Amino acid sequence: MNNILVAQEVTKKFGNQYALNKVSLSIPENCIYGLLGPNGAGKTTLIRIINQITFPDSGSVLFDGRPLRPQDIASIGYLPEERGLYKSMKVGEQALYLAQLKGLTKSEAKKRLKYWFERLEIGDWWNRKVQELSKGMAQKIQFIVTVLHQPKLLIFDEPFSGFDPINANIIKDEIINLKDQGASIIFSTHRMESVEELCEYIALLHNSEKILDGKLDDIKKQYKNNTFEVIADFENTNTGLENLKSHYNIGIDEIKGQNGHCHFNVRLPSDDTKRFLADLSTIASVNSFVETVPSASDIFIKTVKDKNGK
Amino acid sequence: MENSKLPLIIRREYMAKVRNKSFVIMTFLSPILMVGMIALIAYLTKVNDSDKKVVGILNQSDYFSTDFNITDRTSYIFFEDISLEKAKDSTLHLGLSGLLYIPDYENLEEVVMESYFYSKEPPSAAVLDPLEDVFQERLRQRKLLTFGVSPEEFKLLNQPFEINILTFSGKQNLKGINELKAIIGGGFGYLIMMFIIIYGGFVMRSVIEEKTSRIIEVIISSVKPFQLMLGKIIGTSLAGITQFVIWILSASLLLFAVFMIFGIDLTGLSTQQSLPSPLGAPAPVDVPMDAMQLYAMEFLEIPWVLLISLFLVYFILGYLIYSSIYAAIGAAVDNETDTQQFIFPIILPLMLAIYVGFFSVFSNPHGPIAVGFSLFPLTSPIVMLMRLPGGIGDGGVPLWQVLTSILFLIITFIAIVWFAAKIYRVGILMYGKKPTYKELYKWLRY
CATH class of the missing domain: 3.30.70.1150 (ACT-like. Chain A, domain 2)
Structure with a gap:
């Protein structure tokens, strides 16, 4: 099986503080990969490096077999933990803007947005302003914008925060659905029950280092x-x-x-x-x-x- | 594909700004307020001017007969053949501003010593000054007469004199033309400062909004932080230019309309303020027509094309430098209240430039201080523009100074934008910390 993403000894320091210390990971294609670890372990830094928001001091990241290039961001969808929308912009307008930033044409973005808005039953929100939306509604729009350009690699950082249990289930089903359609998914969370349900592979980061990774079943066998x-x-x-x-x-x-x-x-x-x-x-x-x-x-x-x- | 993102960002920032309610309100309200203020001031000045003081004069002396000329501010009623008491009564009844009593004595000194001004309230300078001038003139004339100067000769003494000023090539130079040019340049400089402060602030608030709404990380997973910063600055400035154009157009229209309606004479306003004519002195020499023409010619000879193109160069570079700093500040903080400590150091050079401009450049446009500040990149956009109406080269700003200041400005621009982009890149993802300068320095090395 091919790896969609490989990190090789990725190191990142902020001042004298290590955020990542020689972290190596292999994320197989078409699976859900759980990135776990306590707060401050370095998960977000690693995710930001994959998204080329920050850059490693040393080490390298391979995407689809070759070094990560700037244009690869069009093949990555990222739902950050710290997420939001422009409050005074209209929902549809804003979704179009974000989709176009990811490289979709306006008409294509419109078509796909229509599909997703109906699918998640928020079609009549198109002309509302974001500040009128509930938190869960806003989260749904953010989810749509993340997956709209059909990226090969999806990165969800705490995707269920802000959802009620019913909507959390809807989103969970959508994530599984996306995986079935061929996407590879990195899933970062503290909620272990969702890891159990979703993840085929996991990696555990602690104090800027990777302390455990592999297939979840294999790891469990080791630990029983x-x-x-x-x-x-x-x-x-x-x-x-x-x-x-x-x-x-x-x-x-x-x-x-x-x-x-x-x-x-x-x-x-x-x-x-x-x-x-x-x-x-x-x-x-x-x-x-x-x-x-x-x-x-x-x-x-x-x-x-x-x-x-x- | 990369290139198509910047226009997208610019468009969004522009639309977000011009659709903003308070922005729209300010755009249309400001010209009305501005014109309202000007109209009010003009109106009040007019009312003030039409309020003439009337002074009663009881003159019993032959020394003063035809000396009291009616001026813009004061006119006189002459009482004849009545007693002082009666004159006082009449003054009160008529509601005059006061009564000047000049008794009859043998010699002038005694007359002057025994003259009194009666009034209910302490008289204002506008009333007293012309009266005192009359006494003073008469006394001087009297003194000079004892030295053997005849009244005819005395009149000649008071001829005003202006030195003829020429350029080396023999062209007539005009007094005050430097001040006029500096005011035009100052106008441009002031415009730049206002623009930087208003729209730099907009850029900063827009960055803070992206941070507090937490959309920033979503955006910069699609575009480079630098692209976002640049798009934000350009979009906001375009909105600013739109607002400025609307202001200037609507303000001129309104102003024109207001003056048409109220019939306020603009030219009348300006001459009254600039030429208070002293009483007793011969009427001020009329500015000869050819001098007026010279002023007009000088005005037309101001290198407008050069001035406006250089205005654009200094404006764009200066604005980009300052607004990048504003963007970096916005990125470094979590909310607007934390910005104060960083904003003051930005405003400082701007204020300095304006003050140096008005105090130093006006009096000596090519002196060392003016030259220094017009080369220093943080003040040059304002100070250089104040010097430029004199032209470049002969008699104006040496060409090397213009080129050097633009070069400095470009170098500073690149350096500042680089620094600002670094702070911006780190700052937008930092939450919950109130940064110090030390921290910002650390960010530069991340």
């Missing part, structure tokens, strides 16, 4: 540690559990339940689920036995904590 969540009904809670505890690593505090109905986590020494299940079934009837896979959020918190601990 044979922990299982068990729900079972014991015939005799006390003796049964004591028995299990002497053989397996069960956190006492994690045991919840009454009248023999128990809910606990167990960490097995190896992948030996067969023996544990056999042992368990002799003293209890098992309702549920599920491997606990760490969430992106868990991984995020754990890696950052580990890094800080060092």
Whole structure:
């Protein structure tokens, strides 16, 4: 699979402060790539470098296999976290202006805007002024303007902020739709549940450095540690559990339940689920036995904590 | 494709400006206010002038008989063969400004010593001055008579004299023509200063608006910050030029209309102010027709084409320099209240240029201070334009000075725009910090 974007040892300093320190990333074509990290980790700087708003002190960025060129901005759509519209301009006029800045002709921009305005059900806002719009409305227009020129690479920085859950879902579906149509998407956010839902790949930035990247599934596999969540009904809670505890690593505090109905986590020494299940079934009837896979959020918190601990 | 973006930005900035409500209101209200002010001043002057003071005179002395000439401001009523008390009564009843009493004595000194001016309120200088002049003249004449100067000879003494001034080539030079030229140049300089302050401020506010509305990052992911800055400056200036043209056209039309309606005589206004004629002295020598013609010729000989083309050069360069600084300031701050500390250093050279222009260039258009400030790039657009109506070369500004100042201006323009663009590029993406000069210096190295 080709990479739409490759960053090679990109370094950027502001004064004496590193914003990015030798960050290397490969973003595969036609996927949703999550760019994660705490505030101030360097995400926005990296995104601004990709958009050629700022330039790296050293290192290089390849777009579609060759070094990033000024005209590539026509192939990139960027929805910044700090976004807004001219307040006193009319909605349609403003969308046309922004689309033309991206290189669309006026008539083409008009045609596509009409399509999108109808699609997101804001057609009757064309002649209104932006200051009359609700925040969610304005966000929809910004989303449209970002994707209107059908760029190969889309960069969304916190795209769901300012949306109510219903509209956030509409936008999420649109993002998936765009990916299905062939776009590559960089997705920067703090909202981990949306990362889980959307991202195929992630990279984690922390203190200007990349500390983790790869396929989300692979990373999760690395981070799981044979922990299982068990729900079972014991015939005799006390003796049964004591028995299990002497053989397996069960956190006492994690045991919840009454009248023999128990809910606990167990960490097995190896992948030996067969023996544990056999042992368990002799003293209890098992309702549920599920491997606990760490969430992106868990991984995020754990890696950052580990890094800080060092 | 790159090239088609700048016109887009210019167009948007222009439209945003000319559609702005307060801009529209100012465009159409200002000429009305301006003309209203001028008309009011003209009207008040006229009213003031028509309010003549009338003074009663009870003259019992032969020393003063025909000396009291009616002037623009004062006229006189002569009482004859009545007592002082009666004259006072009449003065009060008639509502006159006062009564001058000149008693009858043997010699002039005594008459003068015993003369009194009676009035209800302290008399104004406009009333007293002509009266005092009469006494003074009479006393001087009297003194000179004792030295053997006859009244006829005395009249000759008072002939005014003006020295004839010529250029080296023998052409007649005119008094005051330098001042006139400096005023024309000053007008141009003043225009530049006003334009910079008003529309530079617009550029700055427009940058701040883009920052506070957070649209800036959306825009500069499509165009280079420098393009945006340039488009903003050009668009705003075009809006400014539109406004200026509307102002000048509508103000002239209105002014013409107002003067037609109220019949205020402009020429009358100006002569009254400039030529107060002293009483007693012979009537001022009429400016001979050929002198008037000379003034007109000099006026026509002001190198207008050169002046206007150089005005455009200095205007464009000066405005671009200053408005880039304004744009950089707008980028550096989050809101308008933070701009004060940065604006003062910009206004300073502009004010300096105007003051230096009016105090130094008027009196000596080619003196060292005038030359210095017309070369210094931050003041040259204003000061040089004040010197230029004298022409270039012989008798005017040496050609090398014009070329040097333009060269300095171009170098400064490139340097300032480069600095401003750097600060702009960094500043537009900085939020929530009130920047210091130290910080701005750091941004230059990002």
